[in-house]
Structures are given as C-alpha cells and as structure tokens.
Amino acid sequence: MSDSATTQRSAAGAIVTEDDVIRVEDLRLNFYTALGVVRALNGVTFNIPRGKVLGVVGESGCGKSQTGLAIMQLTPAAGRYEAGQVLFRESSEQPAVNLLQYERNSAEMREIRGNNISMIFQEPMTSLNPCYTVGAQIEEAILLHQTKDKAEAQQRAVEILRKVGMPNPERIAVSYPHQLSGGMRQRAMIAMVLSCNPTLLIADEPTTALDVTTEAQILDLMRELQREIGTSIMFITHNLGVVAQMCDEVAVMYLGRIVERATVEDIFYDPKHPYTIMLLRSIPRLGVNRAMRLESIQGSVPDPYSQVTGCPFHERCPSAMPGICDTIMPEEIIVAGSQTHTVRCHLYT
Ligand SMILES: Nc1ncnc2c1ncn2[C@@H]1O[C@H](COP(=O)(O)OP(=O)(O)OP(=O)(O)O)[C@@H](O)[C@H]1O
Ligand SMILES: [Mg+2]
Numbered sequence: 001m002s003d004s005a006t007t008q009r010s011a012a013g014a015i016v017t018e019d020d021v022i023r024v025e026d027l028r029l030n031f032y033t034a035l036g037v038v039r040a041l042n043g044v045t046f047n048i049p050r051g052k053v054l055g056v057v058g059e060s061g062c063g064k065s066q067t068g069l070a071i072m073q074l075t076p077a078a079g080r081y082e083a084g085q086v087l088f089r090e091s092s093e094q095p096a097v098n099l100l101q102y103e104r105n106s107a108e109m110r111e112i113r114g115n116n117i118s119m120i121f122q123e124p125m126t127s128l129n130p131c132y133t134v135g136a137q138i139e140e141a142i143l144l145h146q147t148k149d150k151a152e153a154q155q156r157a158v159e160i161l162r163k164v165g166m167p168n169p170e171r172i173a174v175s176y177p178h179q180l181s182g183g184m185r186q187r188a189m190i191a192m193v194l195s196c197n198p199t200l201l202i203a204d205e206p207t208t209a210l211d212v213t214t215e216a217q218i219l220d221l222m223r224e225l226q227r228e229i230g231t232s233i234m235f236i237t238h239n240l241g242v243v244a245q246m247c248d249e250v251a252v253m254y255l256g257r258i259v260e261r262a263t264v265e266d267i268f269y270d271p272k273h274p275y276t277i278m279l280l281r282s283i284p285r286l287g288v289n290r291a292m293r294l295e296s297i298q299g300s301v302p303d304p305y306s307q308v309t310g311c312p313f314h315e316r317c318p319s320a321m322p323g324i325c326d327t328i329m330p331e332e333i334i335v336a337g338s339q340t341h342t343v344r345c346h347l348y349t
Pocket of ligand 1: 031033038039040058059060061062063064065066067076078304
C-alpha cells in the first residue's frame with residue numbers, strides 16, 4: 001500500500017509517490033483498422049510504487065493487455081500512441097526515463113525488455129520457443145545478462161527451475177516446452193522471468209489457463225518471489241479473488257480509462273464507482289446467503305469504434321444523473337478523507 005505520508009500529485013494531476021517504478025501518464029492508443037479507428041486507451045494514468053503489486057481489473061476489451069504491452073512497446077503494428085508518457089525509473093538513484101521517446105525496435109527498448117521489464121503472457125506456449133529446451137532458453141537469458149560462462153549458466157538455470165518448484169529440475173532443463181504440462185510451462189515462464197531479475201514484471205492473466213490447484217501454487221510462488229526479490233508487479237486479471245490474494249492496490253479499468261484506484265481494502269470494503277460496485281457484486285462469496293443471486297452487469301461495453309459523450313459507463317449505470325453523466329466526462333478526483341483513493345464519477349464531485 002502507498003504510504004499516504006509520501007503521496008503527492010504530479011504536475012499533470014496524477015497521484016504519485018516519491019519512488020514510483022513506473023508512471024503512466026495520459027496514455028492514448030488508437031488502432032487504425034479497415035473498419036475504422038479503435039480508441040483502445042483514452043488517457044490511462046497510474047503509478048506503481050517500487051516493490052508493490054498493482055492489480056488491473058475490468059471487463060474484456062477495456063484495455064488491460066494493451067496498457068501492459070504499451071509499457072514494453074509491444075503494441076500490435078496497427079496501434080499508434082497518440083499522447084502520453086511511460087516514465088520508468090530503474091532504481092531510486094536514477095531519474096525517470098520516458099520509454100515512449102524510444103523507437104519500438106531500438107536498442108534501448110530491447111535492452112529494457114531483456115533486462116528491466118518482463119512480461120508473463122496468458123498462454124506461456126506463445127512465449128516459450130518450441131524448438132529449444134526449457135533449460136537452453138533460461139541459459140540464453142542468463143548468458144545475455146549475467147555471466148558469459150556456459151557451465152555456470154547451465155547450473156544457474158537448473159537452480160532457478162528448482163526455485164520455482166519444478167520436480168526434478170535437471171530433467172525439466174532438457175525437456176522441450178510441449179513435453180510439459182500447462183502449470184509446468186507457466187513455472188518455466190516464471191523461471192525465465194526470474195533469470196532476468198526484472199525491476200518491473202507485467203503479468204497478464206498468468207494463471208487463467210490453469211486449474212485452481214496449480215493456480216494457487218503459481219500465485220504463492222509469485223508472491224514469495226516478489227517478497228524475496230522485491231520486484232514490482234502489474235498484475236492483470238479478471239479474477240477479483242486473485243486480486244485480494246496478490247495485490248497491494250487495484251486499478252479498475254473501463255473502456256480505456258482507469259475509473260477507480262485504491263488499496264485492496266478500500267476497493268473491497270469501500271468501493272465508490274458504480275462499475276466497481278457492480279463488478280464486486282458479480283463475484284460469489286463464502287458466507288453470503290445462498291439464496292441471494294449473483295448479479296450480472298446489465299448492458300455491454302460500448303463499441304470501441306464509437307466516441308462516447310459524457311461518462312463512458314452512463315448507459316449501464318444505475319445511478320446515472322441525466323443531463324450530467326451523459327454529457328460531461330468526469331475528472332479523476334481524490335475521494336474525501338483519503339490520500340490514495342481516486343475515482344472518476346460525478347457522484348463524488
Ligand atoms: N490488433 C488490434 N487491432 C485493433 N484493435 C485492437 C487490436 N488489439 C487490441 N485491440 C482493441 O483494443 C482494445 C483493448 O484490448 P485489450 O486486449 O487491451 O483488452 P483486455 O482488457 O486485455 O481484454 P481481455 O480481458 O479480453 O484480455 C479492445 O477494444 C480491442 O478490440
Ligand atoms: Mg487481455
């Protein structure tokens with residue numbers, strides 16, 4: 001959780017702390033397609049304090065993955081950054097650098113992707129190379145960043161595989177990705193990320209494809225490693241249960257914007273945005289009257305090709321105020337009595 005004593009606002013009005021690993025400010029991303037312009041990110045602003053885990057939640061298509069990909073400049077080719085900054089600060093001693101000043105394929109971005117910021121994708125098969133053994137792929141990262149000694153790299157790869165809880169790591173090191181189960185591949189991905197020792201890890205639905213037991217093991221492992229190495233994490237997920245288990249703070253996204261941001265406690269016990277409240281009502285809870293039905297969120301996310309006037313959630317919002325919510329875009333405000341809880345909703349202005 002952010003230390004409220006050190007929480008401040010940047011010149012652009014965003015909440016920041018004295019030592020943010022990353023500050024994304026007013027990021028706007030459009031896709032130019034044959035069918036028209038998709039406004040994927042419409043001014044995304046958030047920070048991640050060093051060593052903290054920020055959960056990013058929201059319905060399918062709201063821009064979670066594109067936010068993560070933009071930080072690494074891995075946006076699909078049809079996408080164009082229209083505005084904004086991605087300020088990355090490698091360590092407390094170094095100044096922040098705007099990553100968007102670099103070309104996507106520049107030496108600087110390649111260096112950052114290899115050394116400083118890593119991403120775990122939803123389906124690890126897409127990021128592990130099927131033609132090389134798991135060990136060879138981890139060794140490659142170690143040889144690139146840590147040592148030039150092949151034997152030492154080999155030994156370190158096995159150590160890392162052991163650290164991520166692989167049974168018989170020597171055997172796994174000489175296996176190809178297709179010879180492993182989904183959970184083992186995900187562990188191998190985490191092992192690869194660890195071999196780079198990243199300052200920031202972007203985990204995009206890292207456990208969605210796994211069964212619940214394996215998911216629990218992988219989450220435990222990630223949390224343990226996060227504590228041990230102090231990596232800051234942007235944790236993208238659909239699953240609010242996972243958020244409660246993993247994260248310090250949560251950002252709730254809707255149609256390419258962050259509509260609420262708070263500590264995990266505040267999001268669960270004192271949610272402000274009607275969208276957050278509805279998201280929370282749509283998850284099952286232990287101990288709640290069994291006869292109570294789970295609520296689904298009425299309507300659907302507006303078409304990203306269209307430009308919405310007013311609050312993008314007004315058409316689905318039970319508390320929408322005619323003449324206000326359908327005409328004026330709400331600004332992000334700090335919730336009264338809080339230092340860190342922000343919301344974009346006219347109910348609180
Ligand atoms: N290559 C592309 N071309 C056009 N539009 C795209 C492309 N990739 C993503 N988009 C659009 O960008 C928006 C944000 O997509 P994104 O993948 O970030 O959603 P998400 O929140 O990660 O959803 P999910 O939960 O389903 O993974 C969507 O409207 C999507 O249609
Ligand atoms: Mg996604």
